[in-house]
Amino acid sequence: MLNVTDLNVSYGASQALYNVSMKADVGKVTCVLGRNGVGKTTLMKSLAGHLAPGSGDIAWDGNSIMKLAPYDRAKQGIAFVPQGRDIFPQLTVEENLQTAFSAVPRAQRFIDPEVFSLFPVLQQMLKRRGGDLSGGQQQQLAIARALLLRPKMLILDEPTEGIQPSIIKDIGRVIKLLRDRGDMAIVLVEQYLDFAKELADEFIILERGRVVSQGTGEELEHSEEAKELLAI
Numbered sequence: 278m279l280n281v282t283d284l285n286v287s288y289g290a291s292q293a294l295y296n297v298s299m300k301a302d303v304g305k306v307t308c309v310l311g312r313n314g315v316g317k318t319t320l321m322k323s324l325a326g327h328l329a330p331g332s333g334d335i336a337w338d339g340n341s342i343m344k345l346a347p348y349d350r351a352k353q354g355i356a357f358v359p360q361g362r363d364i365f366p367q368l369t370v371e372e373n374l375q376t377a378f379s380a381v382p383r384a385q386r387f388i389d390p391e392v393f394s395l396f397p398v399l400q401q402m403l404k405r406r407g408g409d410l411s412g413g414q415q416q417q418l419a420i421a422r423a424l425l426l427r428p429k430m431l432i433l434d435e436p437t438e439g440i441q442p443s444i445i446k447d448i449g450r451v452i453k454l455l456r457d458r459g460d461m462a463i464v465l466v467e468q469y470l471d472f473a474k475e476l477a478d479e480f481i482i483l484e485r486g487r488v489v490s491q492g493t494g495e496e497l498e499h500s501e502e503a504k505e506l507l508a509i
């Protein structure tokens with residue numbers, strides 16, 4: 278289980294997160310919601326180790342991971358799919374997938390066929406360059422690469438951003454499937470309430486760097502407050 282307590286994060290003199298606390302359980306999707314610029318990516322980068330919080334704590338399974346570098350968090354099973362995907366455009370799909378291998382034990386350095394059953398398009402495009410894929414295919418590649426880390430926590434930063442509706446549906450289906458497997462915590466950043474409602478077991482909403490609302494997926498379903506906070 279992820280346990281974030283009173284996290285404060287600043288960019289120089291400008292504070293982006295104020296006393297943010299959240300939890301994410303294995304077997305559940307925890308949605309982090311909020312409009313543009315409220316601090317969602319800052320929070321995800323802090324979880325993945327790309328930003329150093331000024332204060333507070335991030336614990337995984339009861340142990341603080343605050344001092345671990347991103348690579349060591351990946352080795353502990355914390356996989357981060359950043360906004361914008363960050364795949365390597367010059368490498369093939371296969372090579373992009375293989376970049377996950379450095380963070381897993383030797384015995385796990387193979388492309389698990391499950392990845393192709395989740396994202397069949399990747400098998401067809403294995404020898405194509407990452408840069409030749411559509412935005413949606415790149416997003417699927419980035420998620421597939423994260424799955425090769427055999428994550429215990431999967432962090433997805435706005436996987437639906439700029440992606441065509443049919444692929445959004447596919448990604449939603451995969452997130453549900455991974456949740457139902459029951460062996461990983463999924464933290465999903467979203468701006469779109471409808472997509473979040475479909476998937477969230479738990480949610481928090483950020484507003485100007487603070488958690489202003491939280492609850493269960495069912496509560497999100499009927500929340501007028503959430504509608505207002507996420508209205509564009």
Ligand SMILES: Nc1ncnc2c1ncn2[C@@H]1O[C@H](COP(=O)(O)OP(=O)(O)OP(=O)(O)O)[C@@H](O)[C@H]1O
Nearest residue numbers: 288291293311312313314315316317318319320360
């Ligand atoms: N590298 C940076 N340097 C300075 N300020 C930053 C930096 N990155 C983000 N910020 C500021 O921190 C605040 C939170 O940004 P963040 O990207 O975390 O928001 P977000 O909710 O993820 O937004 P979006 O939905 O647009 O990705 C914003 O005010 C933003 O301008």
